[in-house]
Amino acid sequence: MEKLRKTKLENLNVFNIIECFRSALFSIRAHSFRSILTVLGIIIGIASVIATISIVQGLSESISKQFEGLGSKSLTVSSYTSYEDRLNQHIARITPSDFEKINDNISGIDYTSPVLSPNFSSKVRYGARTTSGRLIGTTSTYSNVNKLFVENGRFLSERDNKRRRRVCVIGVKVRDDLMLPINPTGEFIEVNSEWVKVVGLIEAGERMFPFKHDNTIIFPYETMQSLNGNLAQTDIQIQLAVNHLSDADIVAENIRNLLRRTRNIREKDDDFKVKSSDELKKSFSEIAVTVTLVMGGIVCISLLVGGIGIMNIMLVSVTERTREIGICKAIGAKRKHILSQFLIESIVLCMLGGIIGLFFGFLIAKGVAAVIPKIDFIYIPWWSVSISLGFPIVIGLVFGIVPAIKAANLDPIESLRYE
Numbered sequence: 001m002e003k004l005r006k007t008k009l010e011n012l013n014v015f016n017i018i019e020c021f022r023s024a025l026f027s028i029r030a031h032s033f034r035s036i037l038t039v040l041g042i043i044i045g046i047a048s049v050i051a052t053i054s055i056v057q058g059l060s061e062s063i064s065k066q067f068e069g070l071g072s073k074s075l076t077v078s079s080y081t082s083y084e085d086r087l088n089q090h091i092a093r094i095t096p097s098d099f100e101k102i103n104d105n106i107s108g109i110d111y112t113s114p115v116l117s118p119n120f121s122s123k124v125r126y127g128a129r130t131t132s133g134r135l136i137g138t139t140s141t142y143s144n145v146n147k148l149f150v151e152n153g154r155f156l157s158e159r160d161n162k163r164r165r166r167v168c169v170i171g172v173k174v175r176d177d178l179m180l181p182i183n184p185t186g187e188f189i190e191v192n193s194e195w196v197k198v199v200g201l202i203e204a205g206e207r208m209f210p211f212k213h214d215n216t217i218i219f220p221y222e223t224m225q226s227l228n229g230n231l232a233q234t235d236i237q238i239q240l241a242v243n244h245l246s247d248a249d250i251v252a253e254n255i256r257n258l259l260r261r262t263r264n265i266r267e268k269d270d271d272f273k274v275k276s277s278d279e280l281k282k283s284f285s286e287i288a289v290t291v292t293l294v295m296g297g298i299v300c301i302s303l304l305v306g307g308i309g310i311m312n313i314m315l316v317s318v319t320e321r322t323r324e325i326g327i328c329k330a331i332g333a334k335r336k337h338i339l340s341q342f343l344i345e346s347i348v349l350c351m352l353g354g355i356i357g358l359f360f361g362f363l364i365a366k367g368v369a370a371v372i373p374k375i376d377f378i379y380i381p382w383w384s385v386s387i388s389l390g391f392p393i394v395i396g397l398v399f400g401i402v403p404a405i406k407a408a409n410l411d412p413i414e415s416l417r418y419e
């Protein structure tokens with residue numbers, strides 16, 4: 001008998017919850033326009049969250065793929081000058097002798113390439129057309145380290161470097177800006193008053209990070225040194241590819257120990273950095289997470305405003321339905337029934353706003369991805385969907401509790417007399 005009574009109570013509770021949902025949907029439908037205006041803040045907030053997260057995550061995934069194409073076996077050695085050293089006029093540099101020491105003393109390296117980027121601005125001219133480009137001086141192994149390919153002609157050779165030939169390899173943007181032929185091989189261009197011959201065209205790249213080569217002019221390393229002048233002040237980067245991915249950390253640590261020893265760094269911090277493409281990828285991922293959190297925090301303000309609007313409308317709804325509440329209590333409705341009815345109505349209202357916002361956020365992200373060609377796809381992580389559907393429930397619960405309590409505490413006699 002006791003078990004039968006418990007079963008009846010459970011069935012009654014389930015029926016009450018279903019009836020509360022039905023009543024909530026009926027009330028929302030009866031005031032559909034007001035309901036849409038009420039949840040507009042929730043819709044805008046959720047749509048903004050989903051669009052922001054989808055775009056940032058999609059961009060992060062695209063760049064991750066670009067790093068995978070670049071390979072995780074590459075390392076970059078560059079100089080690093082702290083703020084205090086800059087104030088004391090101590091500028092750190094990576095010199096050609098450092099490059100030679102790494103070549104001679106570090107094992108496990110497949111390719112090494114020095115990269116010299118001059119400080120002066122570049123002016124490139126071909127006939128009456130002028131443009132600017134990113135100048136790089138390097139060796140033939142640069143293409144192996146960076147997985148760089150040429151569309152026409154050839155890449156730089158060791159003979160070009162040893163003889164300091166006035167030759168270069170250019171990107172497609174440089175070709176287009178100067179209105180060079182489709183195959184610019186054999187043409188002469190003027191770079192900072194120096195005439196050089198184009199021997200190759202770099203294949204158009206899709207990656208954005210670390211950087212594209214479309215606006216790049218690549219010279220032989222020795223040629224760039226002679227054009228740069230003042231070799232004592234040379235500051236280069238060293239790019240290298242290790243033999244095996246598993247050896248990357250060991251090679252990086254060996255390079256660090258070698259440079260600290262040869263540069264006589266004892267108790268001071270490193271005046272250089274050894275970075276792998278994985279570290280760059282992690283750095284960008286951390287930036288993406290920070291941007292997502294900041295944008296999400298800003299958008300949450302919109303959700304709070306929407307929650308306040310819902311509480312305001314629910315209070316109005318309690319006033320409008322005072323006689324209804326009085327009738328329900330007169331025929332036996334308990335305080336918990338009235339409380340759950342208005343609370344569930346607030347939650348359902350917010351959930352509908354969350355679902356609509358999720359849909360519009362997906363459309364906005366899709367539209368932005370179509371406008372930005374470098375985002376191949378949008379990526380909506382499962383946790384963002386959970387937040388989009390879970391947070392409105394919390395908003396409905398928090399901002400709906402006050403109107404629900406007010407409705408539950410109404411006196412049935414006074415409610416029936418309400419005009």
